Amino acid sequence: MINSILFVVLALLALSSAITAVLAKNLVTSILAAGFVSLLASVIYLLLSAPDVAMTEAAIGSGLSTIIFFYVLNKVRRSGRHD
Amino acid sequence: MIKKIFAFLLLIALAGVFLVVLQNYETPEELNLTAAYYAEHGAEEVGAANLVSAIVVTYRGLDTLGEVTILFLTASILSFFLKQREERGKRSVRASSELLRTASAVLVPFIFLLGAYVFINGHLSPGGGFQGGAIIASGLVLLLLTDPLRKVSSRLLARVESASGFIYVGLGIAGIFLAGGFLDSRVLPAGTFGTLLSAGLLPILYILIGLKVGTELSGLLTRFQEVQVPDGGDSPDLKKGENV
Numbered sequence: 001m002i003n004s005i006l007f008v009v010l011a012l013l014a015l016s017s018a019i020t021a022v023l024a025k026n027l028v029t030s031i032l033a034a035g036f037v038s039l040l041a042s043v044i045y046l047l048l049s050a051p052d053v054a055m056t057e058a059a060i061g062s063g064l065s066t067i068i069f070f071y072v073l074n075k076v077r078r079s080g081r082h083d
Numbered sequence: 084m085i086k087k088i089f090a091f092l093l094l095i096a097l098a099g100v101f102l103v104v105l106q107n108y109e110t111p112e113e114l115n116l117t118a119a120y121y122a123e124h125g126a127e128e129v130g131a132a133n134l135v136s137a138i139v140v141t142y143r144g145l146d147t148l149g150e151v152t153i154l155f156l157t158a159s160i161l162s163f164f165l166k167q168r169e170e171r172g173k174r175s176v177r178a179s180s181e182l183l184r185t186a187s188a189v190l191v192p193f194i195f196l197l198g199a200y201v202f203i204n205g206h207l208s209p210g211g212g213f214q215g216g217a218i219i220a221s222g223l224v225l226l227l228l229t230d231p232l233r234k235v236s237s238r239l240l241a242r243v244e245s246a247s248g249f250i251y252v253g254l255g256i257a258g259i260f261l262a263g264g265f266l267d268s269r270v271l272p273a274g275t276f277g278t279l280l281s282a283g284l285l286p287i288l289y290i291l292i293g294l295k296v297g298t299e300l301s302g303l304l305t306r307f308q309e310v311q312v313p314d315g316g317d318s319p320d321l322k323k324g325e326n327v
Binding site: 055056059064067068075078083 | 135201209211212213214217219220221224227228300302303307308309310
């Protein structure tokens, strides 16, 4: 029972941050929201007793891809200012 | 306008497909044939306490090799396109806060250790090569956040990566001659169930996969970090651009 309530709360949070990621005007907010979706998804995987997948999602989805997005954003901004 | 209507229709169609899938879904009461075989014979055939690892590395070893190859291809394509600039050291950055520096000095060794633990114990506890490698690379993220100008030796990364990939495939081929087939873990004796030195070749393969994935992801990050240098540093206002 508690598990399913937690599941619903996490799913709603993940949905709302996914919508934030799409609609946010600021790209930094979008990137952070997308990383947060992955973090919530990894907790959901853990609740569904798939710790292996949860580990991968937490490390790659919310850690590495977020930092790569930031690197790319930084690079794109710099080259944009040259024009 | 037409574009928006089209996107909306596409979304509705997708929602319809998912609705049908959801309505037809019923929780299976028993394992299907393949899963039942793995659950029954996995422990005695492979000798790994973590059945997921047994499936990923042994029964589905070829898939794992494919995944590692895809990751390798991605890393090589990236390093081909992100050419390193000649003008180095012209980028000035804000010094990181003391909190970040101290925290990363304390945490990074433990993160690396956790990554190594995860892939060494891949056959006993949840996790394995991919997860351990990703954890090691996220330790490197923390290092790079603290000191964005830090130089990571890409030669060392490349050497470790190619050596582990080579040994991985070599051990896989050894399985053809010494055991049942390509990537068969029964080259070495199974050992005692549940101890560190068990499940034959599986821990060694997982360590190699962990090293390969970790160095590949780290190399990828380093590539991205290297191209953050502004072009030649020609205009002074560019040097002080925020670095996120």
